Amino acid sequence: MKRLLLLMVLVCGVGLGAQQPAPSAAQDGFVPVDQIQKKDEIPAAPLLLSAYAVAWIAIFVYVWSIWQRLGKAEREIADLNRRLAAGGRRS
Amino acid sequence: MKTMVPVLVVVLAAMFGYAPFLIGGAPYESTMGLVQKIFYFHFAAWMGMFAAAGVCGWGSAVYLFKRRKSADALAVAGAELVVVFGIIGLITGPLWGRKAWGVWWPWDARATSALVMWLIYVSYLLLRRFGGPGSERLAAAVGLFGMFNVPFVYWSVNLWRTLHPKTTVIPTLPVSMGLPLWFSTVAFLGLFTVLLTLRRRLEERRTDLETLHLALEE
Numbered sequence: 001m002k003r004l005l006l007l008m009v010l011v012c013g014v015g016l017g018a019q020q021p022a023p024s025a026a027q028d029g030f031v032p033v034d035q036i037q038k039k040d041e042i043p044a045a046p047l048l049l050s051a052y053a054v055a056w057i058a059i060f061v062y063v064w065s066i067w068q069r070l071g072k073a074e075r076e077i078a079d080l081n082r083r084l085a086a087g088g089r090r091s
Numbered sequence: 092m093k094t095m096v097p098v099l100v101v102v103l104a105a106m107f108g109y110a111p112f113l114i115g116g117a118p119y120e121s122t123m124g125l126v127q128k129i130f131y132f133h134f135a136a137w138m139g140m141f142a143a144a145g146v147c148g149w150g151s152a153v154y155l156f157k158r159r160k161s162a163d164a165l166a167v168a169g170a171e172l173v174v175v176f177g178i179i180g181l182i183t184g185p186l187w188g189r190k191a192w193g194v195w196w197p198w199d200a201r202a203t204s205a206l207v208m209w210l211i212y213v214s215y216l217l218l219r220r221f222g223g224p225g226s227e228r229l230a231a232a233v234g235l236f237g238m239f240n241v242p243f244v245y246w247s248v249n250l251w252r253t254l255h256p257k258t259t260v261i262p263t264l265p266v267s268m269g270l271p272l273w274f275s276t277v278a279f280l281g282l283f284t285v286l287l288t289l290r291r292r293l294e295e296r297r298t299d300l301e302t303l304h305l306a307l308e309e
């Protein structure tokens with residue numbers, strides 16, 4: 001049992017270590033430069049465009065969702081007001 | 092506030108239209124290059140989330156102690172906005188991290204505490220949706236608890252060792268980077284105000300609907 005636990009701890013430790021490479025990105029302050037370095041292994045543009053697209057999609061979907069829910073509530077209120085008015089006239 | 096919404100929408104449209112030019116004109120960061128430009132919307136979205144958490148917490152506290160329905164409506168609107176702005180922050184962060192750190196999700200103190208805070212507000216909304224009668228009070232306690240997480244999430248990068256940029260980055264930014272950042276942040280906070288007003292109006296209409304249903308039953 002102890003061996004199994006030790007093995008699990010080692011495997012988890014190795015997994016977490018592998019997930020976190022030595023940081024090279026700035027943490028304490030951002031230094032501006034005019035030109036990008038030529039060491040870009042992962043293309044940055046698709047990531048940048050995806051990030052801005054996600055932000056806009058989330059905002060538009062949420063605005064659309066409020067619009068739909070507000071419209072539904074307004075329609076139901078109008079319908080209930082009509083039914084209440086009809087009931088009032090009958091009595 | 093309701094009459095101010097159309098004016099604010101026009102101002103925000105102009106601001107969001109101009110923001111890409113400001114962000115595009117900002118200099119590249121020396122270690123991260125182009126991908127660091129995600130920062131301008133990423134930070135702004137988190138500020139929107141923190142503002143929404145503050146509104147939800149304040150509304151929840153007022154509802155818990157004074158039982159005001161209007162405060163509860165504000166809290167619900169705030170909680171929903173925490174989830175929306177949180178989605179933006181939680182997705183743009185990994186897109187930035189993939190390039191900057193080589194991993195999508197680092198499980199560090201900032202990313203994990205932000206995820207936990209977002210989950211608290213998801214649970215708030217689930218509680219409101221499926222909790223049944225009386226869930227408003229329990230949800231208000233969750234909303235208040237969620238608000239107290241904000242300082243921990245914000246200062247987590249200074250308290251624990253993380254890969255994430257520290258809070259010291261913000262005051263030391265050069266004007267060329269600070270201007271697009273604060274411009275985007277103001278635009279996001281304006282957007283937050285408009286969405287909060289609309290969402291609150293929806294909650295008020297739902298209360299009207301409940302009142303009408305009761306009147307019809309009688």
